[in-house]
Amino acid sequence: MRALTIDAHGGLDQLRYRTDLPRPTPGPGEVRVRVRAAALNRLDLWVLGGIPGVSIRPPWIVGADACGAVDQLGKGVTDLADGDQVMINPGWVADGSDPDDEPTAMGYGILGEHYPGTLAEYLVVPARCCRVVPASLDPAAAAAATLVGLTAWRMVVSRARVEPGDDVLIWGIGGGVALAALAICKSIGACTWVTSSSDDKLARAAALGADVCLNHAAVDVGKEVRRRTAKRGVSVVIDSVGTATWGASLAALGRNGRLVTCGGTSGAMVETDVRRLFWNQWTLMGSTMGSQREFSAVVAAVVDGRLRVPIDLVVPLDAGHTGYERLASGAQFGKVVIRVAE
Ligand SMILES: NC(=O)c1ccc[n+]([C@@H]2O[C@H](COP(=O)([O-])OP(=O)(O)OC[C@H]3O[C@@H](n4cnc5c(N)ncnc54)[C@H](OP(=O)(O)O)[C@@H]3O)[C@@H](O)[C@H]2O)c1
Numbered sequence: 001m002r003a004l005t006i007d008a009h010g011g012l013d014q015l016r017y018r019t020d021l022p023r024p025t026p027g028p029g030e031v032r033v034r035v036r037a038a039a040l041n042r043l044d045l046w047v048l049g050g051i052p053g054v055s056i057r058p059p060w061i062v063g064a065d066a067c068g069a070v071d072q073l074g075k076g077v078t079d080l081a082d083g084d085q086v087m088i089n090p091g092w093v094a095d096g097s098d099p100d101d102e103p104t105a106m107g108y109g110i111l112g113e114h115y116p117g118t119l120a121e122y123l124v125v126p127a128r129c130c131r132v133v134p135a136s137l138d139p140a141a142a143a144a145a146t147l148v149g150l151t152a153w154r155m156v157v158s159r160a161r162v163e164p165g166d167d168v169l170i171w172g173i174g175g176g177v178a179l180a181a182l183a184i185c186k187s188i189g190a191c192t193w194v195t196s197s198s199d200d201k202l203a204r205a206a207a208l209g210a211d212v213c214l215n216h217a218a219v220d221v222g223k224e225v226r227r228r229t230a231k232r233g234v235s236v237v238i239d240s241v242g243t244a245t246w247g248a249s250l251a252a253l254g255r256n257g258r259l260v261t262c263g264g265t266s267g268a269m270v271e272t273d274v275r276r277l278f279w280n281q282w283t284l285m286g287s288t289m290g291s292q293r294e295f296s297a298v299v300a301a302v303v304d305g306r307l308r309v310p311i312d313l314v315v316p317l318d319a320g321h322t323g324y325e326r327l328a329s330g331a332q333f334g335k336v337v338i339r340v341a342e
Pocket of ligand 1 (some may be wrong): 040042043046148151153171172173174176177178184195196197198201216238241244245262263265266267287288289297
């Protein structure tokens with residue numbers, strides 16, 4: 001089968017398009033999916049560069065997001081049928097010991113990082129990770145909303161518990177997590193404050209309903225938020241940027257505020273003044289991926305149109321390298337999708 005792989009960690013030159021890989025076979029409780037569309041995430045760049053403590057077995061198939069059609073059922077799978085179009089939860093507990101596949105459970109892993117990835121013609125996953133979606137749902141849109149939708153859902157709904165009336169600051173609106181968070185916050189009825197270094201991206205975010213758009217390259221976001229809120233600050237911050245934004249995130253966060261982080265695109269080390277933490281009674285939270293229960297909620301939101309993540313670029317599998325280049329450039333607004341099959 002065809003697939004995009006790496007044999008070793010390094011730069012984009014490590015990516016290799018192959019046509020000679022064997023089709024995987026589903027074991028008991030698993031299904032094989034014929035991939036229609038896959039999508040790239042920042043995670044794919046981290047895996048390419050090498051993640052401490054995570055080892056790959058060459059030829060390693062990359063990619064965490066996919067939508068496709070069920071192609072073969074493993075023993076004992078009765079709730080899926082050949083040809084069903086499915087969205088796939090990209091994370092699960094390897095030994096099946098947690099039916100809800102909580103990301104905090106021991107043995108939790110992610111496609112493309114711990115399990116062979118999605119940028120391939122065929123993929124084997126546990127049947128419990130599959131949700132049947134209408135055949136009319138565009139597989140590119142479904143793949144684009146999967147990992148970032150799940151991540152943002154847990155951040156916004158489960159961790160920050162955003163409600164109508166919350167002011168939510170979302171950093172880096174070109175990124176997939178940020179755009180998924182924007183869509184989820186809008187569907188809840190929160191007031192959204194978004195940032196970007198690009199006025200063009202901000203204009204596109206405004207067209208998607210972002211309420212306040214701030215260019216973080218032109219203004220001090222912390223000060224600007226306080227100025228516009230008469231020093232009150234926002235009630236929630238969604239930060240996936242890390243080092244570069246942490247200080248301004250806290251400067252923007254009001255009393256009793258909740259900050260949720262899932263990433264450190266700009267760097268991992270941050271500094272917090274503990275006096276401001278206790279005086280303002282902040283809640284600083286980490287979040288990673290989501291459970292099966294949360295994934296079902298994400299799929300429902302994708303199917304009924306509440307959760308759409310814009311697509312920046314679609315390329316065929318044999319041009320996956322071009323997709324990675326686009327992601328690495330930081331110029332994208334939304335997701336890079338890899339079309340695997342027609
Ligand atoms: N823990 C989890 O479960 C999980 C899941 C998904 C992602 N993540 C992590 O979350 C992060 C976001 O991932 P992603 O795929 O959505 O997007 P991404 O490609 O990593 O993020 C791109 C956005 O980050 C913004 N950004 C980058 N450097 C910045 C800086 N110095 N200051 C302000 N903004 C900056 C950019 O904003 P502009 O271009 O708009 O200026 C860009 O749009 C990544 O680190 C990823 O590894 C974690």
